[in-house]
Amino acid sequence: MTAAEAKRRISRAFGKAFGPGAAQAGGLLALGDVLGKLYEAYVLAAIARDLRTKEGLTATLSTGTKLCLKTGGGPINRTYPHIDIQYQGTTVAELWTDVFVTTMSWARRGRPTPCQACDYHELDVVMVPPDTTGLAAHDCVLIAVECKATSYEKHLLRQILGVRRELSLLRDGVATSFCSWPRAYVPALPPSCLMVYSTDPAVSQWGPAGDAFGIDFVHCPIV
Amino acid sequence: VTSEDHRAIVEHVATQLSAHGLAFVHTDAVSRARRSERSRDYCVVYLRAVADQLAFRSRRAFQHTLALAGEYIGTPSGLRIDDVVVTVTSGESDLIGGDRVSLQSAPDLSVLVSTLRALAEDVERDGSAESRS
Numbered sequence: 577m578t579a580a581e582a583k584r585r586i587s588r589a590f591g592k593a594f595g596p597g598a599a600q601a602g603g604l605l606a607l608g609d610v611l612g613k614l615y616e617a618y619v620l621a622a623i624a625r626d627l628r629t630k631e632g633l634t635a636t637l638s639t640g641t642k643l644c645l646k647t648g649g650g651p652i653n654r655t656y657p658h659i660d661i662q663y664q665g666t667t668v669a670e671l672w673t674d675v676f677v678t679t680m681s682w683a684r685r686g687r688p689t690p691c692q693a694c695d696y697h698e699l700d701v702v703m704v705p706p707d708t709t710g711l712a713a714h715d716c717v718l719i720a721v722e723c724k725a726t727s728y729e730k731h732l733l734r735q736i737l738g739v740r741r742e743l744s745l746l747r748d749g750v751a752t753s754f755c756s757w758p759r760a761y762v763p764a765l766p767p768s769c770l771m772v773y774s775t776d777p778a779v780s781q782w783g784p785a786g787d788a789f790g791i792d793f794v795h796c797p798i799v
Numbered sequence: 800v801t802s803e804d805h806r807a808i809v810e811h812v813a814t815q816l817s818a819h820g821l822a823f824v825h826t827d828a829v830s831r832a833r834r835s836e837r838s839r840d841y842c843v844v845y846l847r848a849v850a851d852q853l854a855f856r857s858r859r860a861f862q863h864t865l866a867l868a869g870e871y872i873g874t875p876s877g878l879r880i881d882d883v884v885v886t887v888t889s890g891e892s893d894l895i896g897g898d899r900v901s902l903q904s905a906p907d908l909s910v911l912v913s914t915l916r917a918l919a920e921d922v923e924r925d926g927s928a929e930s931r932s
Contacts, residue, residue: 583811614860617883621867628871636873642882643868656886659872798860 649698
């Protein structure tokens with residue numbers, strides 16, 4: 577076999593595997609991005625499970641049958657599908673993915689416009705009150721979640737501690753909007769529940785530091 | 800097939816992968832192949848590993864995700880969630896209505912894997928015959 581023949585066979589194999597629509601295949605995400613996005617969707621579903629089984633809430637996609645995620649963060653755009661969280665048939669909150677949340681430091685500076693890059697942070701999954709639109713304010717966040725389908729190292733701990741700082745002040749035993757899950761009380765005001773989901777079992781080693789500020793580290797492999 | 804040819808073949812595969820949106824494999828495969836003294840065997844083994852990884856990881860995760868989402872997230876019409884779609888966005892500029900990438904439409908790479916395996920075995924066989932002669 578010559579190199580040219582090997583190349584021809586490789587090209588044929590790719591052509592066969594990806595079909596005639598190579599352009600469509602070209603639009604696929606790189607594997608690393610696929611796993612990250614899949615993990616986000618998986619965590620979203622796991623949150624819906626816990627809200628149902630532990631809080632008695634239901635989760636309903638706002639439109640269609642496709643779970644949509646974005647490749648990049650942005651303000652809440654109500655033309656995108658999201659998940660309505662309902663209690664006894666009434667929508668009490670909404671779950672959004674890849675949302676920009678404005679910071680407490682921005683609010684304390686009097687919310688100058690336009691927002692600079694330092695004035696908001698992207699969060700993977702956010703629960704906010706119904707009909708929230710645009711950039712979500714730090715004091716309307718009910719649950720904020722970071723998803724990491726990678727090893728969870730110390731610099732990520734520092735990152736999430738920074739997110740907590742921009743969401744809330746330290747204050748003992750503030751009641752959340754929940755009966756028990758994720759938490760009935762957090763040491764934070766405004767009382768947002770902040771969670772980190774990771775495929776890395778070592779994520780739980782950061783629990784003691786997170787606990788002091790109301791950050792829950794959840795080892796959640798895709799099983 | 801010389802080791803230079805092998806290198807060219809690996810680069811060709813990497814280019815093909817890159818053209819199909821799997822660009823991250825490109826630099827890795829090529830640089831690892833270049834580092835390898837025994838490029839022939841190494842490349843064949845490495846390509847197998849890459850192909851296996853592509854076929855396995857995204858499909859399994861996708862199936863688990865759909866199962867969990869389908870069970871716990873309802874839809875307005877009462878149907879199960881049938882797809883996970885990634886909408887391409889860039890910062891604040893929403894591109895809704897523009898490109899959408901469906902993870903479910905990712906091709907089944909098992910055929911590609913088996914074809915590459917067969918090819919690798921052919922190359923190995925030819926290489927062995929060449930060294931014997």
